[in-house]
Amino acid sequence: MxxxxxxxxxxxxxxxxxxxxxxxxITDPPNDQQxxxxxxxxxxxxxxxxxxxxxxxxxxxxxxxxxxxxxxxxxxxxxxxxxxxxxxxxxxxxxxxxxxxxxxxxxxxxxxxxxxxxxxxxxxxxxxxxxxxxxxxxxxxxxxxxxxxxxxxxxxxxxxxxxxxxxxxxxxxxxxxxxxxxxxxxxxxxxxxxxxxxxxxxxxxxxxxxxxxxxxxxxxxxxxxxxxxxxxxxxxxxxxxxxxxxxxxxxxxxxxxxxxxxxxxSMDGQNSILxxxxxxxxxxxxxxxxxxxxxxxxxxxRDPLVVEMPWREEPEEEKGKMAFGVLRSDGTVNPQPPVRRAVEMVVKALKAQGHEVIDWTPPSHKTIMDETLKTWAFDGGADVKGAFALSGEPMAEQVKLFGALEKEFTGSEMAAVNVRLRQLKKEYMEYWNSTDKVTGTGRPVDAVIMPVAPFPAARPNGYLYYGYTGVVNALDYTSVVVPITNVDSSVDKVDEGYQAIDELDKAVHASYDPQIYHYAHVGVQLVGRRLQEERMLAIAEYVNKVLEKSS
Amino acid sequence: MxxxxxxxxxxxxxxxxxxxxxxxxITDPPNDQQxxxxxxxxxxxxxxxxxxxxxxxxxxxxxxxxxxxxxxxxxxxxxxxxxxxxxxxxxxxxxxxxxxxxxxxxxxxxxxxxxxxxxxxxxxxxxxxxxxxxxxxxxxxxxxxxxxxxxxxxxxxxxxxxxxxxxxxxxxxxxxxxxxxxxxxxxxxxxxxxxxxxxxxxxxxxxxxxxxxxxxxxxxxxxxxxxxxxxxxxxxxxxxxxxxxxxxxxxxxxxxxxxxxxxxxSMDGQNSILxxxxxxxxxxxxxxxxxxxxxxxxxxxRDPLVVEMPWREEPEEEKGKMAFGVLRSDGTVNPQPPVRRAVEMVVKALKAQGHEVIDWTPPSHKTIMDETLKTWAFDGGADVKGAFALSGEPMAEQVKLFGALEKEFTGSEMAAVNVRLRQLKKEYMEYWNSTDKVTGTGRPVDAVIMPVAPFPAARPNGYLYYGYTGVVNALDYTSVVVPITNVDSSVDKVDEGYQAIDELDKAVHASYDPQIYHYAHVGVQLVGRRLQEERMLAIAEYVNKVLEKSS
Structure with a gap:
């Protein structure tokens, strides 16, 4: 039964x-070559x-x-x-x-x-x-x-x-x-x-x-x-x-x-990074x-966690000169060639319009990511293990790390993570504020151009690194992804003399193959401060327009 | 040394x-009789x-x-x-x-x-x-x-x-x-x-x-x-x-x-009720x-936890008829006579101005308070015990319960508290929304009149109950305290035939003594929804004005 x-x-x-x-x-489904x-x-x-x-x-x-x-x-x-x-x-x-x-x-x-x-x-x-x-x-x-x-x-x-x-x-x-x-x-x-x-x-x-x-x-x-x-x-x-x-x-x-x-x-009630x-x-x-x-x-x-913040219209065409930060690498894992090219396309297009683009040298993303990963493990995997246990089905390879977790965090340990996350947010905020001294606009940067992932798309079981996105969640910042280009195997060659940072970076580098990735989409994210949805949509729209013009 | x-x-x-x-x-300090x-x-x-x-x-x-x-x-x-x-x-x-x-x-x-x-x-x-x-x-x-x-x-x-x-x-x-x-x-x-x-x-x-x-x-x-x-x-x-x-x-x-x-x-990093x-x-x-x-x-x-919400001016004299809820008792501990009288003074003054006051019958405050107290114990008292251990000084009687805590909460246990708190907030919100059907204003109540504590002021080592205030923190609501009156021993008599709810309520009731409390201040709180600081200050100002007029 x-x-x-x-x-x-x-x-x-x-x-x-x-x-x-x-x-x-579809009675005649496409074959593996399609x-x-x-x-x-x-x-x-x-x-x-x-x-x-x-x-x-x-x-x-x-x-x-x-x-x-x-x-x-x-x-x-x-x-x-x-x-x-x-x-x-x-x-x-x-x-x-x-x-x-x-x-x-x-x-x-x-x-x-x-x-x-x-x-x-x-x-x-x-x-x-x-x-x-x-x-x-x-x-x-x-x-x-x-x-x-x-x-x-x-x-x-x-x-x-x-x-x-x-x-x-x-x-x-x-x-x-x-x-x-x-x-x-x-x-x-x-x-x-x-x-x-x-x-x-x-x-x-x-x-x-x-x-x-x-x-x-x-x-x-x-x-x-x-x-x-x-x-x-x-x-x-x-x-x-x-x-x-x-x-x-x-x-x-x-x-x-x-x-x-x-x-x-999943892990409902984990309250540190929502x-x-x-x-x-x-x-x-x-x-x-x-x-x-x-x-x-x-x-x-109707939602007790939503703040009373109605849609705020962005003044049209009032932006004038803008300043952008660009994070070409977070120092932990370098992006693959097509991602690097996509980031440069955005930089070039914005500069061509007279905007400023400065190197983004924020507090260590690795430190932020280390704390972020702890929040995923607060319950020692109890929630997801319970869900699998309901049916006895196995975990996919991609999420087996949650099955391997054992120890739950204690109240004191979680409090320490929360304090650290708040301090890291504050440090990042101060860095962002400080950029008003290097931009030519008199303001801190308006947005930061970042990769979404180090690869254009993952190969099966190949999503190896979450640092480019996870940090933005830890900071609770607003981010808009804009599609930029597609992999072109004739342009996005393997970087032959590449010196890897470490084993993880080496694995990501090794997973790039221009033939396999040919035509794959590449997007970048435009990251803004907390609760800047209207502003970031306006900036993303502008960036998209400028890219269309320049392509 | x-x-x-x-x-x-x-x-x-x-x-x-x-x-x-x-x-x-002061060279001649006042004696105990002053x-x-x-x-x-x-x-x-x-x-x-x-x-x-x-x-x-x-x-x-x-x-x-x-x-x-x-x-x-x-x-x-x-x-x-x-x-x-x-x-x-x-x-x-x-x-x-x-x-x-x-x-x-x-x-x-x-x-x-x-x-x-x-x-x-x-x-x-x-x-x-x-x-x-x-x-x-x-x-x-x-x-x-x-x-x-x-x-x-x-x-x-x-x-x-x-x-x-x-x-x-x-x-x-x-x-x-x-x-x-x-x-x-x-x-x-x-x-x-x-x-x-x-x-x-x-x-x-x-x-x-x-x-x-x-x-x-x-x-x-x-x-x-x-x-x-x-x-x-x-x-x-x-x-x-x-x-x-x-x-x-x-x-x-x-x-x-x-x-x-x-x-x-204290207990920095406890993230459930801030x-x-x-x-x-x-x-x-x-x-x-x-x-x-x-x-x-x-x-x-400069503070990563502050939301971008500038001061919002409240439209002057645009309030018209308002509707208030009144919580005369939370059902766990009944207020002492002077507090009851203060609440009625507010009710009467508002009604005299043509405003509506309805009985506030919200979801159980006790349930909310039970979860609230758990958040104070997440770290099993580790933080405060550590602070006392630095000097070896003893804990005051009033906070000894923190010394008695032993077990830290686990990640799963804390997640369950967080989920429950969110559900309770949602239930309370729905109750508040539902009051538009009973007010004559077409809106839910504008504010709720509540005691701050069941007593006008605590006698030493007599602060026995936090329910009237703690619930407001759990809900993250805005509250403004307005001074209402002073204890008058000739009016605020002991309620002789009082039937206590339980031992705690009995102890609070027993601690009231018109002679000891004579002249003590009594305030009430006006509670509004989340992030309603401007609106609640305007309402409190109005209530205060109306009370001054009526006194």
Whole structure:
């Protein structure tokens, strides 16, 4: 009677596929040689109208749904179709609820027909969600087999398939259409997306590479334009890594800005470095429109951790000369050649516009990262071990370090980490303040250009280093990822005479292969101070514009 | 050679007195029968001009220093004199630095003479500080003998007597004059102020009673008008209790509003319920002017935990009809008769103005308080035991529970507390939101009227219950204490037929004695949601005005 974990996983995996209408099935799936399934490859399965809709940006879609030119239903159907294809090509979905999505789209269309105006700022915009959000009538597994049929691993809570996370309610109230939940690595603590249910989420631009993690399903889905904007979460890079790996934009806000209330999570209650949620999108405006819509709902009235900070409009064209810091390496792991080139492209483009770029020589990132990693181990792995124990399924190689943890931290030990983290934030802040003496603007730097990861995309089981993203979480800074370029094997050669810093750096260096990485996306992050979401989106938009001009 | 802890305490105690000029010494100290040393008692030692200055409010003082009518020096000298008297009458000071204060006042006067304008919004305003603030050239003992001659218990840090806390720098930059640091209970975790250096800080209105704690020195000093405004801290009531006990106003802001950076503290790194700092003052405007001045310094640029939230002006006279909740009892410990009467006075005065007052029936305060008390025990008392061990001094009876703690919490246990606290905040928030259905304003209640403590002032070793204040810290709400009345033994009779809830409630009930408490101050707190400092000051000001009218 009792199913094995393998049987339960297989049943779930099949049930996802079963929710895809037969006419949307790919009967002749691409072979292993078809690495790039974006662009013309996926377009072959779609009508011209579907292509037009799904390759529009969020702002273009909203313009059409707000004017009544497109119905919410046709937009939703197009994205459902493309998302179904994306899943078959990359394993990017955990939950499909196309029927419910089409039903809500129809309701929105009725609302529009009756009132001659949209329901809210996101009227008719399909939004995808990482599988940490609770959505009515849908399961939340977070990739754990033991969570299937439960509420966060517990049975008979009365919340199963009924409860909705705060952000889900906010999105519905603003007119968004929810249609799928995207894959995550079990534990959420990996830069790759792998679990025993959907196996591995591949990078649609190069299916030999990872889509990133932990919001890897979002990255792959939006990269394939199976969604135009979706929400992920980020405690060590989990929004930014998939954004960079899939050539899309991502916003990691500071804690307390967007409502995390009612989300499933790993190691919930670890209070020293909090996970945040934020959008990934095919355009900066896509990030902005959803962020602004959510803040318009005054989430501080329903999430006790959100601060009362309404959307603050950035004065247009008032920026004048800006100053940027550039972190070419954090000194622990040097970026691979294409990442270095991407960073230089940004530097060059900004300098060409008359902006200043200074070398960023902050307090030791390694010291910050050492404390950061401690916070991941506070409970000695108890939470994740408990989740695996529910089903007996094995841990993926990528997260086995959590299984190896043994000792829980004590109150005194955790207090010491908290004090140290606060001191490190203060030191970093003082360094940032001090840059007003070296910039020519009379102000400290406006933003810092940093790699997202030392590699353009990880090879399977190759996400070896979290330092470039993790430090930003420890500092609670705002970060926006901007896609910059793609690996060009004729340009991004292996650095033959490379002198490695140490074994880790050597391994990262050795993992670069121009042939394997050819065409892989490379993004960089623009890092701003705490709670600077509006400002950083404006700066990222400017950087993106300048790069487009210069390319 | 080595001094005993008693000798070190005696040496420090004498050194404080030695810093009082001989002409300011009280040669014939009041006997035990002189319970009330406020008003005419302390005035006998002061000149008319000194009385006029020290009995002015902060706004009156600033008006005079900004117009040049009063020099910073004469204002400072008057407060130094009165503070010296206050200390001799109540033991309210840990550190005296009158010479440095007069020197900075002279500098301010020179600045004024030269520039014909004040240095900043607090130009020439003396501000007292609880002995958790680090001030140049001055020691920080926090009441621990083992901290004398050290920096927070450590020697040769290079910070001793040099380092200044962030708020101290902000106050200097806005023109405030710092002149003394006020007494605290060792550990800071008591509603009374007692330590082995200054012994017990008495209530100036009734020297048989406590001045409250942990900012008890501030309370006593401002109660005696030895200071017009000062800063305390509050993790479980430590601003509000002394404010209520001494008939002054107090603001407990939410975390992240005012800069705690660089403060000495107990159990630093306990991250679940944070201590906050805030002002106590002889007027609401006193609270407002210092809060506004500090926010004007953009503390979020120097304290990584402060959110970027500038002072938000409250629209004048736009309040119209308001709705209040009233919590007459939290169900665990009932307030004593004078506290009940104070609460009813507020209710009656507000109703008389046409405002609505509804019964506040929130989620269980006891449940919230149970979790709150756990956070105080996370480190199993390690921090405070370590501080006592430095000198071998004994713990005061009031804080012995910390000595009795043994086991540290584990990472998992602390995570569970954090999750529970977040859930309780959410439940409370939902209850608050739900009151829009019962108020006649169409909005949820604007503020909640609550006791500060179940007693008007504690009798020595009689601070038995922290529930009325601690819950507000757990919820991270804003609270303003307003003085309401004084115990009147002819009115506030013992409730003879009282049925106690349990042993604790019985003990609190039994501790009330109209004769002993006669004339003791009674305040109430007006509690608002998180980060509502401006709004709550405006409401408290209104309530105070209405009470003055009705009395």
């Amino acid at each position: 009792t199913q094995t974990w393998q049987e339960r996983a297989e049943a779930k995996r099949s049930s996802i596929i079963a929710l895809i209408p037969p006419e949307w099935r 690495l790039d399934v974006t662009g013309s490859y996926i377009q072959q399965f779609l009508s011209d109208n579907e292509i037009q809709i799904t390759e529009s940006t969020a702002e273009q879609i909203l313009k059409n749904t707000h004017s009544g030119r497109w119905t919410a239903e046709e937009v939703t159907r197009a994205f459902c179709h493309r998302a179904a294809l994306a899943h078959q090509l990359t394993n990017c979905l955990h939950e499909i609820f196309f029927d419910a999505a089409i039903a809500s789209a129809k309701e929105l269309d009725e609302h529009y027909a009756k009132n001659k105006q949209p329901l809210g700022p996101l009227h008719g915009l399909p939004v995808s969600l990482k599988d940490q959000f609770h959505v009515k009538d849908v399961e939340t597994s977070m990739g754990y087999i033991g969570w299937l049929g439960t509420f966060e691993g517990r049975k008979n809570t009365g919340k199963e398939r009924v409860y909705e996370s705060e952000l889900v309610r906010d999105l519905r109230a603003t007119g968004a259409v929810l249609f799928c939940k995207t894959s995550v690595p079990h534990t959420l603590m990996s830069g790759e997306t792998v679990n025993n249910i959907i196996s591995y989420t591949w990078n649609p631009k190069n299916r030999a590479l990872s889509s990133g993690g932990s919001s890897g399903g979002e990255g792959a889905l939006i990269g394939l334009r199976g969604s135009v904007v979706g929400f992920g979460t980020d405690i060590g890079g989990s929004i930014r890594i998939p954004a960079a790996f899939n050539g899309v934009f991502g916003l990691k806000p500071s804690t307390g800005r967007l409502p995390y209330e009612g989300m499933a999570n 996970s945040v949620l934020g959008p990934l999108a095919s355009s900066i405006e896509g990030l902005r429109v959803v962020t602004k819509a959510v803040l318009g709902r005054k989430p501080w009235l | 080595t001094q005993t802890w008693q000798e070190r305490a005696e040496a420090k105690r004498s050194s404080i007195i030695a810093l009082i000029p001989p002409e300011w010494r 319970l009330d040393v406020t008003g005419s008692y302390i005035q006998q030692f002061l000149s008319d001009n000194e009385i006029q200055i020290t009995e002015s409010t902060a706004e009156q003082i600033l008006k005079n220093t900004h117009s040049g009518r009063w020099t910073a020096e004469e204002v400072t000298r008057a407060f130094c004199h009165r503070a010296a008297l206050a200390h001799q009458l109540t033991n309210c000071l840990h550190e005296i630095f009158f010479d440095a204060a007069i020197a900075s006042a002279k500098e301010l006067d020179e600045h004024y003479a030269k520039n014909k304008q004040p240095l900043g919004p607090l130009h020439g305003l003396p501000v007292s500080l609880k002995d958790q603030f680090h001030v140049k050239d001055v020691e920080t003992s926090m009441g621990y003998i083992g901290w004398l001659g050290t920096f927070e218990g450590r020697k040769n840090t290079g910070k001793e007597r040099v380092y200044e806390s962030e708020l101290v720098r902000d106050l200097r930059a806005t023109g405030a004059v710092l002149f003394c640091k006020t007494s605290v209970p060792h550990t800071l975790m008591s509603g009374e102020t007692v330590n082995n250096i200054i012994s017990y800080t008495w209530n100036p209105k009734n020297r048989a009673l406590s001045s409250g704690g942990s900012s008890g020195g501030e309370g006593a000093l401002i109660g005696l008008r030895g200071s017009v405004v000062g800063f305390g801290t509050d993790i479980g009531g430590s601003i509000r209790i002394p404010a209520a006990f001494n008939g002054v106003f107090g603001l407990k802001p939410s975390t992240g509003r005012l800069p705690y950076e660089g403060m000495a503290n 201590s906050v700092l805030g002002p106590l003052a002889s007027s609401i405007e006193g609270l407002r002017v210092v809060t506004k001045a500090v926010l004007g310094r953009k503390p979020w640029l």
